[in-house]
Amino acid sequence: MNQSFDAIIIGAGQAGPSLAGRLTAAGWKVALVERKNLGGTCVNVGCTPTKAMIASAKAAHVLRQSTDYGLPAVGDFRVDLAAVKARKDAIVQASRAGLENWLRHLPGCTLFEGTARFVSPTAVQVGEEVLEAKHIFLNVGARPARPYMPGIAQVAYLTSSTLLALEELPTRLVIVGGGAVGLEFAQLFRRLGSQVTLMERSSRLLPNEDEDVSAAVTKTLVDEGITVRVGTDCISLGQEDGQPVVHVGCAGDSTPIRGSHLLLAMGRQPNTDDLALEKAGLQADARGFLPVDEQLQTVVPGIWALGDCNGRGAFTHTAYNDYEIVAANLLDHGQRRVSDRLPVSAIYVDPPFAKVGLTEAEVRASGIPALVGKRPMTKVGRAVEKGETQGFIKVLVHAETDQILGASLVGVGGDEAIHCIITAMYAQQTAAFMRRNVFIHPTVAELIPTVFGELQPLAKK
DSSP states (O other): OEEEOSEEEEOOSSHHHHHHHHHHHTTOOEEEEESSOTTHHHHHTSHHHHHHHHHHHHHHHHHHTGGGGTOOOOOOOOOOHHHHHHHHHHHHHHHHHHHHHHHHTOTTEEEEESOEEEEETTEEEETTEEEEOSEEEEOOOEEEOOOOOTTGGGSOOBOTTGGGGOOSOOSEEEEEOOSHHHHHHHHHHHHHTOEEEEEESSSSSSTTSOHHHHHHHHHHHHHTTOEEEEOOOSEEEEEETTEEEEEEOSSSOOOOEEOSEEEEOOOEEESOTTSOGGGGTOOOOTTSOOOOOTTSBOSSTTEEEOGGGGSSOOSHHHHHHHHHHHHHHHHSOOOOOGGGSOOEEEEOSSSOEEEEEOOHHHHHHHTOOEEEEEEEGGGOHHHHHHTOOOOEEEEEEETTTOBEEEEEEESTTHHHHTHHHHHHHHTTOBHHHHHTOOOOSSSSGGGHHHHHTTOEEOOOO
């Protein structure tokens, strides 16, 4: 059976439902296809559940630190992971149910459940239905990557998605991957009570970030009792007594790492491999991403790719901005582009790490004459009062134009405080402008103008 629509949206992650709402409000007839859970990665296996569990882990951590705040010792306690999971699941379900209720009652929108595959550049098949439209938007997201390593077929392992289903706390959790996902889960489960070993193939955690960021985050994790192994490039997997063993055959420490559970946190891959792209005249790149232009259009007229599958961002906020770009250009005669947005991101270890613009390493590599301002969180009154003084505030400024090049904040409240710098950069304001700001005391952000007032030439390495 064939049905015709003005637009077909494949995937109900962050971009899809919002786009459906905007298009139907403009009078379009829209088909929204989702094969699993509404809300995509963020709501179901990403931001919402992980941050809910991080909140539980933070509470457990604070309880254990009660004497540091002049309070009675709580004593030993064991976390009930099933209860933590139940809280997390309730938050996820409420978010998903709210989205589903809105979509099912959205005038002009028809929700289809199933896997969509192209049959032509203007049609997709979902089960027995063939849906046709002149506008097709791919918002299919990504999933945890399963990179090859020796022994992987013989060992039971977890991904960032399946780990969320555990109801019993791992005794010894081994994590392979020292990026954002690996770091967040390492601290989360350590604070809940697991012994945790974190492995990274590169010479340091967060290898794509500045060295001082990596060092600050690593110190926090090590201080909390997490074992960190870096330079573990030659990994193979095995098992002993039914439990996973990670063998490291490199020139460094080759001691095998034994655990009760193994998490592979080694990146994500886009869900583009079962769309029958060839029937639409599309071809993914070597990593599975769909190339798009500045307006997020693919090489086939009438087909757009939004969110994680286009390789232009791997965050909820970039996916939502993709929707904003497409909607503005289609409905408001706008000229919005992907390159209009600043690179911004955060990693939700505690304390968090947030950044905007260029890193110090990128500034050095570019040859831009630059100034740097840096203040440790030990000199930030709000951090001292909270008893959370790990990290620093760092800003980078063009030495000739005074334009802000970037910033990195590792510290309590850094994921919120950085937004005043983000806003200034979008407004193309200067360091001089930031120095004249008066922020509220006592906050972390109040020291940002001070940091801009302490700029020094960026030393050459």
